[in-house]
Amino acid sequence: MSENSVLNQTVLEEGTEIDGSIRSKCPITVSGKLKGDVCAPSLTITQSGSVCGQVKVSEFKSEGDIAGEIDAESVELSGHVSDQTIIRASSLQVRLAQNGSNGKLHVTFGNCDLKVGELVVKALAKPVKHGSPEAGKKEQFKPEPTVPALEVNAEPQLKL
Amino acid sequence: MGIFKKIFDWTTHEPPADIDKNGKTASRQPAVPNSPIRSMTETLPAPVVSVTGLAALNSRVTELVAYPLENSRRLGVPTRNQVQDHFPTSPDWENERADRLQSTGLGGLSPDDGFLDQVVDAFDEAFDTACRSDTMQTHSISGSMQNYGDEATVRDLFAQIAANYSQPLKNFVFDLRCGTAFKDRLEFLRSSVQMIGDAAAKMDLAQAVKRITDFDDVLSMAQARPQRLLEGEVRGLILDSYQIESSLEKCTITLGIGTTLTIGPKGVLTGCQIIGGGEIVVHGKFYENGVSPGIRDPSRLIVGKTGVVSGAVQQPLSLTQFAFEHGCSLSLRILKAQ
Numbered sequence: 001m002s003e004n005s006v007l008n009q010t011v012l013e014e015g016t017e018i019d020g021s022i023r024s025k026c027p028i029t030v031s032g033k034l035k036g037d038v039c040a041p042s043l044t045i046t047q048s049g050s051v052c053g054q055v056k057v058s059e060f061k062s063e064g065d066i067a068g069e070i071d072a073e074s075v076e077l078s079g080h081v082s083d084q085t086i087i088r089a090s091s092l093q094v095r096l097a098q099n100g101s102n103g104k105l106h107v108t109f110g111n112c113d114l115k116v117g118e119l120v121v122k123a124l125a126k127p128v129k130h131g132s133p134e135a136g137k138k139e140q141f142k143p144e145p146t147v148p149a150l151e152v153n154a155e156p157q158l159k160l
Numbered sequence: 161m162g163i164f165k166k167i168f169d170w171t172t173h174e175p176p177a178d179i180d181k182n183g184k185t186a187s188r189q190p191a192v193p194n195s196p197i198r199s200m201t202e203t204l205p206a207p208v209v210s211v212t213g214l215a216a217l218n219s220r221v222t223e224l225v226a227y228p229l230e231n232s233r234r235l236g237v238p239t240r241n242q243v244q245d246h247f248p249t250s251p252d253w254e255n256e257r258a259d260r261l262q263s264t265g266l267g268g269l270s271p272d273d274g275f276l277d278q279v280v281d282a283f284d285e286a287f288d289t290a291c292r293s294d295t296m297q298t299h300s301i302s303g304s305m306q307n308y309g310d311e312a313t314v315r316d317l318f319a320q321i322a323a324n325y326s327q328p329l330k331n332f333v334f335d336l337r338c339g340t341a342f343k344d345r346l347e348f349l350r351s352s353v354q355m356i357g358d359a360a361a362k363m364d365l366a367q368a369v370k371r372i373t374d375f376d377d378v379l380s381m382a383q384a385r386p387q388r389l390l391e392g393e394v395r396g397l398i399l400d401s402y403q404i405e406s407s408l409e410k411c412t413i414t415l416g417i418g419t420t421l422t423i424g425p426k427g428v429l430t431g432c433q434i435i436g437g438g439e440i441v442v443h444g445k446f447y448e449n450g451v452s453p454g455i456r457d458p459s460r461l462i463v464g465k466t467g468v469v470s471g472a473v474q475q476p477l478s479l480t481q482f483a484f485e486h487g488c489s490l491s492l493r494i495l496k497a498q
Contacts, residue, residue, distance in 0.1 A: 094484040109494040117489025
């Protein structure tokens with residue numbers, strides 16, 4: 001991120017609503033409502049902000065409401081994730097609510113999909129059908145060799 | 161006296177006194193027949209985690225995990241009686257035991273006739289045999305098929321031994337999770353753990369020995385602390401070192417409210433389903449790969465930076481608290497409460 005793009009910001013203030021797409025070379029902060037697609041180096045949604053649409057950014061941070069499809073390298077999430085939302089990211093961070101939050105959840109999820117981490121995303125991109133000739137060749141889940149170290153935790157099996 | 165006998169005595173005989181919440185010694189109230197309280201504790205459901213189908217992978221050692229057992233007590237807020245009474249006996253259990261005896265042709269023997277003592281003695285004898293170093297050396301030196309089979313038998317025996325030794329440990333961890341564990345029990349627990357470690361060492365189970373040693377170190381550290389009640393950092397350390405570190409396949413794990421299931425960095429759950437209002441901490445891998453949703457009604461789902469979770473999460477009405485650390489891998493479908 002260049003120094004110029006750090007200094008310049010696009011800010012959508014609270015009380016402002018935009019219905020349309022935004023493409024920017026500098027970071028965007030949304031405190032109002034944005035309905036449309038966003039393409040930018042980073043997008044920050046404050047507690048009062050909401051974004052609904054397709055988002056493609058490098059860094060995504062939300063404390064408000066989001067809906068749609070989010071593609072990002074790094075995601076920090078709190079606030080609310082609406083139904084039918086898909087989040088794809090290399091890295092995702094969600095924190096637990098702090099003690100002083102009066103029982104309020106840090107983040108609430110509707111019906112949504114999270115695809116995080118390169119391995120998982122790649123594996124999903126090329127699903128292997130069971131029974132197909134390629135099934136044995138492609139990478140499939142193989143449980144790691146089990147270490148016989150769980151004896152301490154093993155369930156008692158006293159047979160009477 | 162053999163170690164099994166010790167455990168048996170320890171678990172079946174009531175201690176002379178108990179510790180109350182303030183750490184003071186208090187006399188145990190005599191059990192009142194037909195008391196509703198007694199009845200309630202006796203009929204506590206047994207399985208915290210019911211493993212409906214479990215295949216231990218790449219291991220000859222039985223790997224039924226601790227958490228399942230610990231958590232198999234479905235309970236709300238545990239009462240002091242529940243915590244103390246680790247081995248409640250209910251009429252149903254007695255009937256079941258009688259049925260088992262009948263089915264195995266041992267119906268004529270009653271537990272009250274000293275049958276349990278015989279079983280315990282047999283375990284002690286078998287354990288002593290397994291631990292004899294000269295026997296083990298014979299096994300390791302010889303490479304014949306006969307000895308290979310013997311070794312497998314010994315390993316199975318070791319699994320059984322470990323399973324029985326671990327019962328007091330599991331009870332202790334349960335109390336620890338409830339926040340009511342005192343360090344007074346650590347001495348006995350450590351001797352059990354060390355005996356398992358010795359047996360593992362004689363069987364050349366190096367990794368098992370290391371983990372058991374690490375766990376014993378943590379217990380030792382807790383023992384050295386001045387406070388009797390185990391809480392705070394020590395409590396966390398013990399619980400952290402007591403977690404799923406194995407592979408489980410196609411099993412159903414039921415978490416009681418307030419319990420925590422931790423999948424350690426080397427733990428892998430495949431085709432499993434976790435049900436219940438407990439907390440799930442994933443540092444290893446969870447692949448639904450079967451019944452969906454793979455995780456149902458958790459109060460918390462925490463995925464560490466090394467954690468992998470693939471599957472669906474059904475939230476309870478009260479919603480699930482989620483926490484994901486940078487570096488985790490997720491293929492997660494989150495579903496609202498139905």
